[in-house]
Amino acid sequence: MDFEQLLAQLRAQRATAEASFRALDTEGQIILATAQADNARALTEAENTRSLAIVAERRAAREQIAQIDERIAEVEAERAADAVDAAAAQRTAPGAEAPAGGTQHARTNAREATYTRRKQVQEGVSFFTDMYRQQMGMASPETQARLQAHSGEMAEARTERAVATGGLGGLVPPQYLVDLAAPVARAGRVFADIVRHLPLPAEGMSIIVPRQTTGATAAVQATQNTNVSNTDIAVTDLTVPIVTIAGQQDVSRQSLERGAGVDELIFADIVAAYNVGLDAQVIAGTGSGGQMLGVLNTAGTTQMAAFGAAAAPDTFWKKLSGAIVAVQTGRFLAPTGIVMHPRRWGWLTSLVDAANRPLVVPNQNGPSNSQGHYNEPLDTNASAPVGWMQGVPVYTDANLPTSVGTGPEDQVVVARLEDLLLWEENGGVPRELRFEQTLGNQLTVKLVAYGYAAFTAGRYPLATALIGGNAGAGNGLIAPTF
Incomplete structure (x- = not known):
C-alpha cells in the first residue's frame, strides 16, 4: 500500500x-x-x-x-x-544476526528513544x-x-x-477493542442548535442588549396645523451574563501512554457532556449561581392555561393552536419551531382515532386530514425536524425536564426560534482542549474542556409560549403510557 x-x-x-x-x-x-x-x-x-x-x-x-x-x-x-x-523481516533474513538464546534480541546498535x-x-x-x-x-x-x-x-x-512471552499462553492479557468502546449515551444539544447563533464578543463577562419597551405612536391629525401624535420611545438594557461551562477528568499517565485512544475517548465524553450542559442551560437555566436564564424560566413568556385533566388528543391540539396564536399576536410573527420531549412526540405518534387509524402518520403515507406527520427515518437526537404540526416544524430534545409542576409534567415550547439568542465561541466547539499535569508527582494528567456562552429569550419574551407544567397531580402532560 x-x-x-x-x-x-x-x-x-x-x-x-x-x-x-x-x-x-x-x-x-x-x-x-x-x-x-x-x-x-x-x-x-x-x-x-x-x-x-x-x-x-x-x-x-x-x-x-x-x-x-x-x-x-x-x-x-x-x-x-x-x-x-x-x-x-530484515533482521530475520538469511545472513542476519540471530537473536541470542532465541528468546530476546541482542541490541548492538541501540539508539535513543x-x-x-x-x-x-x-x-x-x-x-x-x-x-x-x-x-x-x-x-x-x-x-x-x-x-x-x-x-x-x-x-x-x-x-x-x-x-519472550511465547510460553505464557493464555496468561497474556488481551487487547481491548477501543474502536468498539461504548461511551455514555447523551441527549445532545438539539435546542441549542436550532436557536439563533451569534459570535461571542472577545471580551467581557456580560452582553448588553438594548430593548425598546415603549414605541412611537401614530394617529390621525384632528385638524390641520395641530399637534400630531407624539410618544417618547423608552429603552431599557437587557443584561445577558456570559457563563462558563467546563468539564475535566484526571487520568493516569500509564493509561495515556500504554492505552490505545484513551485520551480521545475521554475528550469526546467531556465534550459530549459539555454539549448536554449547554443545552440544559438554554432550556432551564435558573439565571442564578452562574447559570444562564433558560427559556422555561424567562419572565414574560406566554404560559398556556392548565389542562383540566390528563392531556388528550383534542385538548393538546387546542393548546397547541393557542400557543401558536399567542406567538403570532404577541410577536406579530409566526413561530418557527415546536420543541418537545421525545416521550411527548412518541405519545402523539401513538394516538389513533375511533377506527384505530393513527393521527400522526409518516410522510411516505401521503397524510391527509391528519393532526401531524413525521419524517423518516426518525432521529430524535438531531437538529432537524422529526415532523410537522399545524404547519410548524417539530423538534425533540431529551434535555427538556419531565418533572415540572405537581403532575409531574414535561413541557412543550412553541417559539419563533430567531428571537432566542445564543452566543458561542468557535462555532460551538469548546474553546480549548488541553493537557494539565497538576499532579505530576502522582503521574496524573488532567484533561479539560471548557467554553464560554451566553443565552437569552428575553429580547422578545412573547415570541415564546409554553404548554404544560402548571397542572395538578395527574393532570396535563404527565408521563404517557404505551
Whole structure:
C-alpha cells in the first residue's frame, strides 16, 4: 500500500471539508450581519430556512472532519506497523544476526528513544505537547514525524516482548477493542442548535442588549396645523451574563501512554457532556449561581392555561393552536419551531382515532386530514425536524425536564426560534482542549474542556409560549403510557 499517497488524499479531503465548514460559518455570519445592519430586523423566512440548513451542514462537516482524522490516524498507525514488519523481516533474513538464546534480541546498535527525559529538558521535546498540537491541528511536520517514530518504537517494543512471552499462553492479557468502546449515551444539544447563533464578543463577562419597551405612536391629525401624535420611545438594557461551562477528568499517565485512544475517548465524553450542559442551560437555566436564564424560566413568556385533566388528543391540539396564536399576536410573527420531549412526540405518534387509524402518520403515507406527520427515518437526537404540526416544524430534545409542576409534567415550547439568542465561541466547539499535569508527582494528567456562552429569550419574551407544567397531580402532560 502506498501510505504516502493515501495520506495525501486524506489530508486533501480534510482541507476541503474544513474549507466547507469555514465557508458555512462565514455564510451564517453574513446572514446575521445583514439582518443586524438592516435595523436589527428579524430574519426573513428564506434566511431562517437557510440558517437552519447551515446548522445541519456545519454539524455534518464537523463529523466528516472527525471521520477523516480518524482514518488518517489509522493509516499512520498502519504505516508505522508496516515499517516495523519490514525491519523485523530484515533482521530475520538469511545472513542476519540471530537473536541470542532465541528468546530476546541482542541490541548492538541501540539508539535513543524519540521521547526521553533528556530530550524534554535539553531540547524541549515533549510527548504531551506534540499530542496537544496534533489534536489542535497545529502539528508541524517535525511533530508528526516524532509521533510516528514513537508509534513505531512502541510497536517494535511489543514485537520484541512477544518473543519472550511465547510460553505464557493464555496468561497474556488481551487487547481491548477501543474502536468498539461504548461511551455514555447523551441527549445532545438539539435546542441549542436550532436557536439563533451569534459570535461571542472577545471580551467581557456580560452582553448588553438594548430593548425598546415603549414605541412611537401614530394617529390621525384632528385638524390641520395641530399637534400630531407624539410618544417618547423608552429603552431599557437587557443584561445577558456570559457563563462558563467546563468539564475535566484526571487520568493516569500509564493509561495515556500504554492505552490505545484513551485520551480521545475521554475528550469526546467531556465534550459530549459539555454539549448536554449547554443545552440544559438554554432550556432551564435558573439565571442564578452562574447559570444562564433558560427559556422555561424567562419572565414574560406566554404560559398556556392548565389542562383540566390528563392531556388528550383534542385538548393538546387546542393548546397547541393557542400557543401558536399567542406567538403570532404577541410577536406579530409566526413561530418557527415546536420543541418537545421525545416521550411527548412518541405519545402523539401513538394516538389513533375511533377506527384505530393513527393521527400522526409518516410522510411516505401521503397524510391527509391528519393532526401531524413525521419524517423518516426518525432521529430524535438531531437538529432537524422529526415532523410537522399545524404547519410548524417539530423538534425533540431529551434535555427538556419531565418533572415540572405537581403532575409531574414535561413541557412543550412553541417559539419563533430567531428571537432566542445564543452566543458561542468557535462555532460551538469548546474553546480549548488541553493537557494539565497538576499532579505530576502522582503521574496524573488532567484533561479539560471548557467554553464560554451566553443565552437569552428575553429580547422578545412573547415570541415564546409554553404548554404544560402548571397542572395538578395527574393532570396535563404527565408521563404517557404505551
